[in-house]
Amino acid sequence: MAFVDLEGVVRPGIGKGVAKRLRAAQQIPAIVYGGSGAPVPVAVKQKDLAALLVAQGRGNVIVHLSLAGGDGGAARTVLLKEVQIDPVRGGVLHADFLEISLERKIKVEVPLELDGVPVGKAKGGLVEWHLREVAVECLPLAIPQAIRVDISALDLGDALHVRDLPVPEGVRVLGDGGRAVVAVTAPAAEEEAAPAVAEAAPAEPEVLTKREGKEEAAAAAPAEEKGKKEPEKKVREPEKKGKE
Numbered sequence: 001m002a003f004v005d006l007e008g009v010v011r012p013g014i015g016k017g018v019a020k021r022l023r024a025a026q027q028i029p030a031i032v033y034g035g036s037g038a039p040v041p042v043a044v045k046q047k048d049l050a051a052l053l054v055a056q057g058r059g060n061v062i063v064h065l066s067l068a069g070g071d072g073g074a075a076r077t078v079l080l081k082e083v084q085i086d087p088v089r090g091g092v093l094h095a096d097f098l099e100i101s102l103e104r105k106i107k108v109e110v111p112l113e114l115d116g117v118p119v120g121k122a123k124g125g126l127v128e129w130h131l132r133e134v135a136v137e138c139l140p141l142a143i144p145q146a147i148r149v150d151i152s153a154l155d156l157g158d159a160l161h162v163r164d165l166p167v168p169e170g171v172r173v174l175g176d177g178g179r180a181v182v183a184v185t186a187p188a189a190e191e192e193a194a195p196a197v198a199e200a201a202p203a204e205p206e207v208l209t210k211r212e213g214k215e216e217a218a219a220a221a222p223a224e225e226k227g228k229k230e231p232e233k234k235v236r237e238p239e240k241k242g243k244e
Contacts, residue, residue: 002055002058002059002060002061002062002145003061003062003063003064004051004052004055004061004062004063004064005063005064005066006044006048006049006052006063006064006065006066007044007045007048007065007066007068008030008042008043008044008045008065008066008067008068009042009043009067009068009069010040010041010042010067010068010069011029011041011042011043012069013041014041019093019094022043023046023091023093026045026046026047027043027044027045027046028043028044028045028046028049028092028093028094028095029041029042029043029093029094029095030042030043030044030049030094030095030096030097031094031095031096031097032065032067032076032078032097032098032099033096033097033098033099034098034099034100035076035099040067042065042067042097044095046092049083049092049095050092052080053080053083053092056080058145059110059111059143059144059145059146060079060108060109060110060143060145061079061080062077062078062079062100062140062141062143063077063078063079063080063097064076064077065077065078065097076097076099077099077100077101077102077140078097078098078099078100079097079098079100079106079108079140080095080096080097081096081097081098082095082096083095083096100140101140102139102140102141103139104139105137105138105139106137106138106139106140106143107135107136107137107174108135108136108143109133109134109135109136110133110134110135110136110143110144110145110146110147111132111133111146111147112131112132112133112134112146112147112149112165112181113146113147113148113149114129114148114149114151114182115148115149115150115151115152116150116151116152116153117151117152118151118152118153118154118155118158118184119152119153119154119155120154120155120156120157120158120184121184123155123156124186124187125155125156125184125185125186125187126184126185126186126187127151127182127183127184128182128183128184128185129181129182130179130180130181130182130183131162131179131180131181131182134147134162134165134173134174134175134181135173135174135175136167136171136172136173136174137171137172137174138170138171138172139170142168142170142171143171144167144168144171147165147166147167148166149165149166149181149182151182151184154182154183154184155184156184156185156186157184157185157186158183158184159180159181159182159183159184160180160181160182160183161177161178161179161180161181162175162176162177162178162179162181163177163178164181165181
């Protein structure tokens with residue numbers, strides 16, 4: 001378990017005005033709660049808190065917080081539980097410290113780390129990491145930095161659950177034991193595309209010439225119509241003139 005020493009002061013007052021003046025002086029307003037007494041408003045140096053956040057990123061850190069000034073001044077054992085970040089500028093606005101006892105069990109979140117390459121991945125399987133951290137209960141000095149999980153034996157269709165996590169002695173994992181931590185799934189089978197049946201294209205209307213149209217009409221005429229003869233044209237012969 002990692003330990004960090006941090007110095008702070010008890011704040012003489014609270015409120016937005018006090019907090020604004022502290023930040024202008026490169027200090028971060030904070031609160032210490034969870035002890036036998038009332039919560040204590042404190043302030044810590046901005047650079048010291050930044051270093052603590054870096055250490056906290058690698059796992060839980062027990063902090064020896066030395067406080068000066070005020071009735072709440074003394075050394076306290078705490079955990080950094082929460083920080084408030086400025087959504088615009090990105091700086092830290094406020095910090096929360098939980099006072100703990102090294103003799104009393106606490107509940108904390110512990111990160112999960114995966115080791116190895118699943119055998120199912122070589123067969124085309126997909127590794128799905130569902131759970132990145134888990135809640136545990138233990139004494140502060142027994143808090144693991146991380147829980148390392150060997151996933152090299154996972155084959156296609158296999159999964160590792162919360163109940164399968166290897167935890168040190170004295171550490172109890174909380175939550176649903178049946179929840180999947182990591183799984184190796186087979187790739188989705190590609191659906192064979194059904195052969196597309198080509199639809200018969202509608203016939204385009206024929207464009208007939210004038211002559212072809214007449215021939216078509218004649219061919220389609222009824223037989224009786226075809227049998228009729230056109231009336232003979234009478235030719236009038238010229239009259240013969242008599243002899244003079």
